[in-house]
Amino acid sequence: MNAENTDLRVRGAPLLQIRDLRIEGFSDDRWHPIVRGIDLELHRGEVLGLIGESGAGKSTLGLVAMGYAKPGCRITGGSVTFDGQDLLAMKEDERRLLRGARIAYVAQSASASFNPAHRLLDQTIETAVTHGLLGRKQASLRAIGMFEKLRLPGAGAIGLRFPHQVSGGQLQRAMTAMAMECRPDLIIFDEPTTALDVTTQVEVLASMREVVREFNTAAIYISHDLAVVAQMADRIMVLRHGKTVEEAPARRMLAEPAEDYTRSLWSVRALAQPERSDTEICLKIDNLVTGYGKSAKVIDDISIELQRGRTLAIVGESGSGKSTLAQVISGMLPAWSGKMTFEGRPLPSGFRSRPRDLLRRIQMIYQSPDTALNPRHSVAETIGRPLEFYLGLKGAAKQRRIKELLDMIEMGSGYLDRLPGELSGGQKQRICIARALAAKPELVICDEVTSALDQLVQSGILKLLSSLQAELGISYLFITHDIATVRAIADHVVVMNQGKVVEQGPKSVVLEPPHQPYTDLLLSSVPEMDPDWLTRVLKSRRATPDAAS
Amino acid sequence: MSDPDPLSVPPVAGPGPRRSRRARIRAELKRAPLSAWFGGLVILAYVVLAVFAPLIAPWGEATVAGQPHQAWGGDFLLGTDQLGRDVLSRLIYGARNTLGIAVLTTCLAFLTGGLLGILAALYGGWFDQICSRIVDVFMSIPSLIFALLFLSVFGSSIPNLIITLAALDATRVFRLARAAAGTVVVLDYIQIARVRGESLLWLIRREILPNILSPMIVEFGLRFCFVFLSIAALSFLGVGIQPPTADWGSMVRENAALISYGNITALLPAAAIALLTVAVNFVIDWYVYRTSGMRDER
Numbered sequence: 001m002n003a004e005n006t007d008l009r010v011r012g013a014p015l016l017q018i019r020d021l022r023i024e025g026f027s028d029d030r031w032h033p034i035v036r037g038i039d040l041e042l043h044r045g046e047v048l049g050l051i052g053e054s055g056a057g058k059s060t061l062g063l064v065a066m067g068y069a070k071p072g073c074r075i076t077g078g079s080v081t082f083d084g085q086d087l088l089a090m091k092e093d094e095r096r097l098l099r100g101a102r103i104a105y106v107a108q109s110a111s112a113s114f115n116p117a118h119r120l121l122d123q124t125i126e127t128a129v130t131h132g133l134l135g136r137k138q139a140s141l142r143a144i145g146m147f148e149k150l151r152l153p154g155a156g157a158i159g160l161r162f163p164h165q166v167s168g169g170q171l172q173r174a175m176t177a178m179a180m181e182c183r184p185d186l187i188i189f190d191e192p193t194t195a196l197d198v199t200t201q202v203e204v205l206a207s208m209r210e211v212v213r214e215f216n217t218a219a220i221y222i223s224h225d226l227a228v229v230a231q232m233a234d235r236i237m238v239l240r241h242g243k244t245v246e247e248a249p250a251r252r253m254l255a256e257p258a259e260d261y262t263r264s265l266w267s268v269r270a271l272a273q274p275e276r277s278d279t280e281i282c283l284k285i286d287n288l289v290t291g292y293g294k295s296a297k298v299i300d301d302i303s304i305e306l307q308r309g310r311t312l313a314i315v316g317e318s319g320s321g322k323s324t325l326a327q328v329i330s331g332m333l334p335a336w337s338g339k340m341t342f343e344g345r346p347l348p349s350g351f352r353s354r355p356r357d358l359l360r361r362i363q364m365i366y367q368s369p370d371t372a373l374n375p376r377h378s379v380a381e382t383i384g385r386p387l388e389f390y391l392g393l394k395g396a397a398k399q400r401r402i403k404e405l406l407d408m409i410e411m412g413s414g415y416l417d418r419l420p421g422e423l424s425g426g427q428k429q430r431i432c433i434a435r436a437l438a439a440k441p442e443l444v445i446c447d448e449v450t451s452a453l454d455q456l457v458q459s460g461i462l463k464l465l466s467s468l469q470a471e472l473g474i475s476y477l478f479i480t481h482d483i484a485t486v487r488a489i490a491d492h493v494v495v496m497n498q499g500k501v502v503e504q505g506p507k508s509v510v511l512e513p514p515h516q517p518y519t520d521l522l523l524s525s526v527p528e529m530d531p532d533w534l535t536r537v538l539k540s541r542r543a544t545p546d547a548a549s
Numbered sequence: 550m551s552d553p554d555p556l557s558v559p560p561v562a563g564p565g566p567r568r569s570r571r572a573r574i575r576a577e578l579k580r581a582p583l584s585a586w587f588g589g590l591v592i593l594a595y596v597v598l599a600v601f602a603p604l605i606a607p608w609g610e611a612t613v614a615g616q617p618h619q620a621w622g623g624d625f626l627l628g629t630d631q632l633g634r635d636v637l638s639r640l641i642y643g644a645r646n647t648l649g650i651a652v653l654t655t656c657l658a659f660l661t662g663g664l665l666g667i668l669a670a671l672y673g674g675w676f677d678q679i680c681s682r683i684v685d686v687f688m689s690i691p692s693l694i695f696a697l698l699f700l701s702v703f704g705s706s707i708p709n710l711i712i713t714l715a716a717l718d719a720t721r722v723f724r725l726a727r728a729a730a731g732t733v734v735v736l737d738y739i740q741i742a743r744v745r746g747e748s749l750l751w752l753i754r755r756e757i758l759p760n761i762l763s764p765m766i767v768e769f770g771l772r773f774c775f776v777f778l779s780i781a782a783l784s785f786l787g788v789g790i791q792p793p794t795a796d797w798g799s800m801v802r803e804n805a806a807l808i809s810y811g812n813i814t815a816l817l818p819a820a821a822i823a824l825l826t827v828a829v830n831f832v833i834d835w836y837v838y839r840t841s842g843m844r845d846e847r
Contacts, residue, residue, distance in 0.1 A: 330744055351744045359746050372737040376759035389745060 013084065015185055015218050016042040016065055021078035023060055023069060023242075034060050034073065035242040044185065045216040049233030049250065051226055051265065053454035054425070057242040058222045062188045065220060066103050067095040083185065100127035104179035108191040110171040114163035121159025124178040133182055146177040149214070150207040169200035176208055180215065187212065187219045193228060197317040198481060198525040205231055206538055224454055226265050227527035230254055231534040238262050250531050266529060267459045271488035273311065273466065275508065282308040282475045283329070283347075283443055288338035290328050298324045300499040302338075306443070306492075309469065311476040313490035313507075315483070315522065321499040322479045326447045329477065330364045343442065360390040363436035367448035369428035373420040379406075379431055380416040386438040405434045409464060426457035433464065437472075445477045450485055462488045483526045487511065495519050581835055588831030595825055599645040606638035611793035618807070621814075628814055630804055636814055639795040640821060646796045648825075650707065651777045654714045658776075659769060662719030666726025667753050667761075670734050680723065687720040696783060705788045714779055718772050725768050729761035763840040770833035774826045781822055797822050 023035040035057040042048050050058045060073060067087035069075050080087040082103065087095060099105075107113045114123060124146075125139035134142065140159070147155035150173040163171060172192055179187050192208070193201040209232055212219050221232045229236055229250075236253045238245040238261065246259045257263050283306040291297040299321045306312040314322045327333040329340065331351030340347035342362070348354050366372035373382060383402050387393040393401055403413045409430040420428055429449060436444050446465070450458040466489060469476060478489055486493055486507065493510040495502040495518065503516045515523065524537055581589075598605060607626075608614045612634060619629040627636040669677040687695070699713045733739060734757065742756050783789035784798030792799065797818035804815035 332740060332744055351746070356746050359744065364741070364744070366737045366741070368737065372741060374738045374742075374756055374760070377755075386745065389747070 014041045015044050015046075015083055016040070016220075017079075017081040018061075018065070019079045019081075021061070021064060021080065022076045023057070023064065024074055024076050025060075025070075026072045026074075031074070033242055035064075037078070038239070038242070038244055040237065042186070042218050042220065044218055046235065047212060047219045047221055047233045049229035049236040050220060050222045050239060051224065051229050051236060052239035052245075053224060053265075053456055055241075056239040058239050059190055061239070062105075062190050062220055062222050065186065065188055066099050066105060068099075097131065100184075101131050101133060101182045102184050103186045103188070104182070104184040106172075106175050106179050106187060106189045106192050108194055110175045110192075110195075111163060111168060113175060114171065116163050119160055119162055120166070120174050124159065124174060124181055127178070128181045131182070139181065143177055143181055146180050146211070147174070149211055150174075150177055151203070152177075167200070169196050169204050172196065172204050173207055176211065180211060180217070183215060183217075185218060187217055189219060189221045189232075191223055194223065194225070198483075198527075199317055199521060201228070201527070202525045202534070202537060205534060208232070209534070225527065226254075226455075227529050227533070230529065230531045231527060238265070254529050254531065265455055267456065269484045269487075269529070271459055271462055271466075271484075273487070273489050273491065273507070275506075276310065276491055279307045279309055281341075282306050282310075282343060283477070284341040285329070286339040286341075288325075288328065288340065289336045290324065290333060290338075291336065292333075297336075298499050299328070302496075302499075302501055304494050304501070304504065306475055306477055308442075308475050309473040310491040311469065311478050311489050312492045312494065313478045313480060313486045314494045314496060315480060315486055316496035317481060317522070319498070320496040322496050323447055324499075325496075326364065326445045326477065326479055329443075330362060330445055331359070356390065360386075360439045361442045362445070363439050363441035363443070364445040364447065365429075365432050365436050365449045368452050369425060369432050370420070370452075372432050373428055375420050377419075378416065379418050379420075379423075382420075382431060383434050383438050386435060390439050401438070405438055408437065408468070409434045424457075425453055426460060429453060429457075429461055430464070433461075433468075437468065441474060443475045443477065445479070447479045448481070449478075451480065451482065458485070459488070465489065483511070483523060495522065577839070584831040585835035588828040588835070591824060591828035592832065595644055595648060595828075598641050599648045602641050602645045606635075606641040608635035608638040610639065610642040610795050612638075627817060630800070630814075636800075636817065639800060640797070640818060642795040643797045643800060643818060644821070646790060646794055647777065647780055647798070647822075650711060650780055650790070651773055654711050654718065654776045654780075655769060655773045657711065657715035658718035658722050658772060659765070661715070662722030663726045663765065664753075665719075666723040666728075667730045667757055669723070669727045670730035671749075671752065671757070677727070681727070684720045684723050687717065688724075692717045692779070693782065696779065697786070697788060700783070700788045705783075705791060707790065710780070710783065710789060714776055717779075718776060722765075722768065722772065725764060726761065729764050730757050733757050733760045763836070767833055767837055770829050770836075774829055777822065777826065 018038060018040040021035055021038045021040075022033065024031040025034045026032075038057075038061060040048070040061070050061060052058050060070065063070060064075065064080055065082075067080060067082075067090065075088060082098065087098075114120070121140060121143055124143045125134070125136065128134040128139045128142075129136055143159060144155055147158060152158050152170055152173055158166065158170070158174075166174065176187075176192070189208070193204050196204060205228065211217075212232075219232070221229055223229045226236075230253075233250050235247065236250050237247045238253075238259070240261060246253070246257065246262050248258070253262065283304075285305075286303050288299060288302045289297065290299045302321075302325065304312065304314075314325060316322045324333065328335050328349070329347075331349070331354055335349040340349065342358075347358075351359060377385075380399075380402055383405055384398055387398050387401055402416070406413055406415060411427060411430055411434075415423070415427070420431070423431065429452075432449075449465075450461050453461065462485065465476065468474065476489070478485075480486060490507050492505065493507050494504040495510065495516070497518050502518045503510055510519065511523070513520075524540070527533060530536075602610075607624075613632055614635050615625055615629045615633045617629060617631050617633045619625050619633070621628045625635050625637070627640070630636055630639065665680050669680045695717060696713050700709060703709050739752065739756055742752055747756070780789055780796070781798030781801070784796050785802045787799075787802070789798055790796040792803075800818040801815055807815045
C-alpha cells in the first residue's frame with residue numbers, strides 16, 4: 001500500500017511548496033535570522049519529519065506552513081505555496097479560512113492548548129461549525145467517529161468531559177481529532193508526544209499514524225527525537241540554525257546518514273557506562289513508606305541500596321513515585337515509616353531535623369533548570385551561595401572557587417554576571433550542577449536532569465556527570481524515564497511502578513532479558529532507530545494483549 | 550531565541566563582559582517614551598518643591614499677608630485665600646505636607662502588608678488563614694467610612710491619619726503580595742534554598758522579594774495615588790490634615806465657594822493632585838511596559 005501511495009504522490013503537483021524561505025526574529029533590539037533559506041516540498045498523503053534541536057527553526061517552519069509567523073517574527077523572503085495558492089500574498093481573512101479547515105495544527109502541550117472551561121467535544125467541532133462546513137450535529141457525530149478511530153476509551157462520552165478530566169495522552173489524541181475534524185489536506189504535528197511517557201507515546205503515535213494514513217492526509221511531523229520521527233515520516237529533513245542539513249527518505253536517513261551532524265543527533269544512545277566493581281554502601285533505604293497528606297500513599301515499602309561512587313538509576317513512568325522518593329531522601333517530604341541510612345548513620349527524615357553539614361552532603365539537581373534557578377540571581381551569586389553558606393568561603397577565595405567550578409562544568413568565567421534568562425537550557429543545567437558541586441556533596445540526586453534538554457545537550461550533560469563522578473567519587477541517584485540515559489550512566493537499576501519496586505539489580509541483569517512483564521513493557525516502549533519498530537511493537541502487543549494492559 | 554552554535558556548547562570562553570549598570574540605565578532612559586519623561590520630570594519638580602518649600606515659597610505657610618480673596622497678580626501671583634494667605638505659598642507647602650504623608654503611609658502599608666503577605670504565602674496553613682480572614686473583614690468595610698470612624702474615635706492627628714490609611718492600604722497590599730509570592734514559593738529554587746537551610750530573612754529578601762518586585766512596584770505607584778486621594782478626601786471632609794497646616798484637599802474645601810463666582814483658584818490644588826496622579830501613572834506604565842518586555846525576551 002505504501003508503494004502505491006508513493007506513485008500517486010509523485011504524479012500531482014506538490015501540496016505544499018516552500019521556496020527559499022527566510023524568517024527573522026526580534027530579540028536584544030536586533031533582528032536575527034531564524035530560518036535562512038529553506039526549500040521544502042510536500043505531496044498529498046506524504047509525511048515529512050522535521051528534526052533538529054531547539055532553536056533550529058523547526059517550529060517556526062511548521063507555523064509558516066499555515067502562513068503564520070509568531071509575534072516578534074517577520075518573513076523576509078521566499079514563498080509558501082499551498083495547493084497552488086500563495087499563502088504569504090493572501091489576505092489574513094483568506095488564510096484564516098484555510099486554517100483549521102484545510103491546514104490543521106497539533107501543538108506540543110495539549111493541556112495548554114485546550115480551553116479548560118469548555119468540554120472536549122465543543123472544542124473539537126468548533127472550527128468546523130464556525131467555518132460553516134458542518135452543522136453541529138453532523139460535526140459531533142464525525143468527532144465521535146474520530147475519537148473511536150483514535151481509540152479513545154468511551155468515545156461517545158469522552159467528549160463531554162473537560163480537559164482536566166482526561167489524561168495527557170488522551171488529550172493529545174483529542175487534539176488530533178480536532179485537527180482531523182474538517183478532513184484537512186495537511187496537518188502539522190509540533191512535538192505532539194514530547195510531553196508524554198514512553199508507554200503512552202507508543203499508543204498516541206500508533207493512533208496518529210493510523211488516522212493520517214487512512215485519510216491520506218499530508219503531514220509535517222516536528223520532533224527532536226529521530227527515533228519517533230522515523231516511525232511517522234516517509235521522508236526526514238534535518239534542520240540546524242535555520243538551514244537544511246540533510247534530507248532523505250526515512251529509511252536511508254537512519255541507515256546511512258550523510259552528515260556528521262545527523263549522526264550526532266543520536267549520540268546519547270552511543271554512550272554506555274562500562275561495568276564497574278562494587279564498593280561499600282553509601283545510602284541504604286529499608287521498607288520506606290510515604291505519601292502526601294495523611295492518606296495518599298505514593299511510595300509503598302521500598303528498599304534500595306546505592307554504592308559509593310556509583311550510579312543507581314531509578315526508572316519508571318510519571319506517577320510511579322520516583323520523584324517522591326527523591327524528595328524523601330533530600331528531606332523535603334517526611335517518611336511515614338521505614339529506615340534510611342546514609343554513610344553508616346541513620347538519616348533523619350525531614351530536612352529540618354538534619355544538621356547543616358548533613359544537608360551539605362546530599363545535594364539535588366532538578367528536572368527543570370528554569371525553575372531551579374532564581375531568575376534574579378546571577379551565575380556568581382547562585383554558585384557562590386553554597387560556598388558561603390556551607391563552607392564559609394568569602395571574598396577572593398570564594399571568587400576563585402566559583403571560577404574553578406565554572407571551569408569544571410566547562411563554562412568560562414565570562415558567565416559570572418549572567419542571569420539565568422541569558423543562558424541556554426543546557427547552560428542553565430550546568431549551572432545547577434555547579435551549584436550542587438559547590439557544596440562538596442557525597443550524594444547527588446539527579447531528578448530527570450536531562451529530560452528537558454535536546455539530545456545533543458543531553459549527551460554533553462551526561463558525559464560531564466560521568467567525568468565528575470570519576471574525578472570526585474560522588475554517588476548519584478539518577479531518576480529518569482529514559483532507557484538510553486540509564487544505559488549511558490547507571491551501574492544499578494531500580495524499576496518502579498505505582499510506588500513499588502518491580503525489579504532491581506545490576507544494569508546488565510535488569511536491562512537484558514528475561515524481563516518482568518512491566519520492565520518489558522517499559523523497555524519495548526522506547527522508540528528505536530528503526531522505521532519498523534512501531535509496527536513490530538504493535539504486532540507483538542496484539543499477539544499478547546496482557547502486556548499492554 | 551538567540552542561538553549559539555550548539556556543537557560548541559559548552560563554549561570554553563565565555564561571552565563578553567556585561568554592560569555596566571550605569572550604561573544600562575542610560576540606554577534604558579534613552580529608550581523611554583515621552584510620557585515617561587514628562588511623568589518623571591513632574592514628579593521631580595514636586596519633590597523639589599516639597600523639599601525646598603521654605604526657600605521657594607514667597608510667603609510663610611500660615612502667614613496672613615494680604616486682604617482676603619485678592620485677585621491674581623501683584624504680590625500674590627495666584628491671589629489670596631479666604632483669610633488673606635498667599636495661595637501659591639500654600640500650594641507649595643501643601644506639596645510638602647500631602648506628599649510627605651502619602652509617601653510615609655504607602656511605605657508603612659507596603660512594609661506591613663507586603664511582609665505579612667509573603668509570610669502567609671510561605672507558611673500557609675493557619676497563619677495564612679488568620680491573616681487572610683482579618684484582611685477580609687477589613688476589606689468588607691468601605692475604606693472611607695472606616696477611616697472616618699477611626700479618626701473620629703481617636704482624633705484626627707497626623708500620626709493617626711497615617712496609621713489609619715496605612716492599615717487600610719496594607720490589606721490590599723497583603724492580597725497582592727500573598728498572590729505574587731504564592732506563585733514564587735512553589736518554584737524549585739525556593740525549595741532548594743529551604744533545603745539548603747537558609748534563614749527566613751534570606752528567603753524573603755533574596756529569593757522571593759526580587760521576583761515579586763515588579764508587581765509590587767506597580768502597586769506601590771497606584772496605592773500612592775489612592776492614598777493621596779484619600780488624604781485629600783478626608784481633609785475635604787474635615788477629618789484629615791488640620792488647619793492651619795496647608796494641604797491640597799482642605800484648600801479645595803476652604804475656597805470651594807469661590808467657584809460659583811467664576812474664580813478658579815479653588816481648583817488649582819485639585820489640578821495639582823490630578824497632575825501628580827497622571828505623572829505617577831505615566832512612569833508606572835513605562836515601568837510595566839519595560840518589565841513585561843523583558844519577560845518576553847526570556
